[in-house]
Amino acid sequence: MNSSSPRILHCAHLVGGQATSLARGERALGAHSRAVAWQPSVFGYPADEILWPDGAGLVTQEAARWRLLARAIRDFDVIHYNYGAPILNWGALDGRHKSMAGGLGGIYAAFNQALELPLVKRLGRVVAVSYQGDDARQGDYCREHFDITFAREVGDSYYSSAIDGAKRDRIACFDRHADLIYALNPDLLHVLPSRARFLPYAHVDLGAWTPVMDGRRSPDAPPLVVHAPSHRGVKGTRYILEALDRLKMQGVPFELKLVEGLPQAEARKIYEQADLVVDQLLAGWYGGFAVEVMALGKPVICYLRHSDFGFLPEGMAADMPVIDASPLSIEAVLRDWLTRPRSQRIEQGLKGRDYVERWHNPAAVAARLLDDYAQALQARSSRR
DSSP states (O other): OOSSSOEEEEESOOSTTHHHHHHHHHHHTTOEEEEEESSOOTTOOOOSEEOSOTTOOHHHHHHHHHHHHHHHHHHOSEEEESTTOOSSOOSTTSGGGGGGGSHHHHHHHHHHHHHHHHHHHHTTOEEEEEEOSTTTOOHHHHHHHOSSOGGGTSOTTTSOHHHHHHHHHHHHHHHHHOSEEEESSGGGGGTSOTTOEEOOOOOOOTTTSOOOSOOSSOTTSOOEEEEOOSSHHHHTHHHHHHHHHHHHHTTOOOEEEEOOSOOHHHHHHHHTTOSEEEOOSSSSSOOHHHHHHHHTTOOEEEOOOGGGGGGSOTTHHHHOOOEEOOTTTHHHHHHHHHHSOHHHHHHHHHHHHHHHHHHSOHHHHHHHHHHHHHHHHHHHHHHO
16 A cells, blocks of 8 residues: 555545545545546536446446445555445445345345455555435434424434434444544534544535626626525425515515526526525535535525534634524524625625635645545554
8 A cells, every 4th residue: 555645435425526526636636536436416416437327227236336345445545435335235224225124135234234344444445434414414313402403394204213223333333444534514523433523525626616796687686595405304495485485575675596406517507696595594504505606606694503613623613604594593684685785795705705715625625635544544554
């Protein structure tokens, strides 16, 4: 293994484009880094390589998993698992393969879980894992500890005791074997091992996503509010729409565009027109969507759980330009920002751009990861 120029595999989910961006940033710094994914992103995020052909059946998919594991061990020094997910099929949380939780499928899944990480570790590879949201978040914990949480909004099937338990089991398995554990949302650190660390979103190419201040339809058009819910219950969409309905009845001028199910390139055209963006009101942190629109110079409203700020690096909370709002305060916050002069919204949006350049710069995050990998590789070598 070469700690000065490590070979890094990011695998194998394309959640938010994070893995591909990190691989690109690591390559720019001299590493051999590659992001592979099982299938294309429904939102158009790219990957260096897609492994499952269109229409691939279960046998084809499982064969591809085993080939990737063999390749990971043979060709890479660092295996960075994305979205808290393994290469092999561990059963209950593997998409449409949930049926593998019982019978022969359950035995197969249990064998895979017992094999993969111990084998990778025994062969001297550094194991890193990033958690991004519902790969770690547990409904029972959220309902018990958070006053505001979408765990109370999404129904019993979204977070069940079985799903929560499966997540805890997977987290414990990675904790036994992983060298590095990261979380892209600070609330996840409540349920991850104490050694896990916060890692900012780093999926936006800052050279390609630049401020757009002239995207309005016409100078006299009312402010355009944009909201892009991937799941309306999770994002608190009903609170946003109800608040906007009340403001419309009060005569506050605005237009609204909901962005749902569009590829990133099409959605971006709408983002560029926005005067004000509402991200989410229940999770307690902003998502990758907010980073994208802040990079475009748009002011963002989001619920921020300040009790989670202790997990952030020093200075990040103080720099944060995100406009805080809860389900109770969203109407007042929207009224305030919709009735301000356009110049103030532009000024707030440019603060967001500065913030993204400092805290969500893919080059800076990739450099941090390369340093972490190097330290882990050195520690592995010293133990051999």
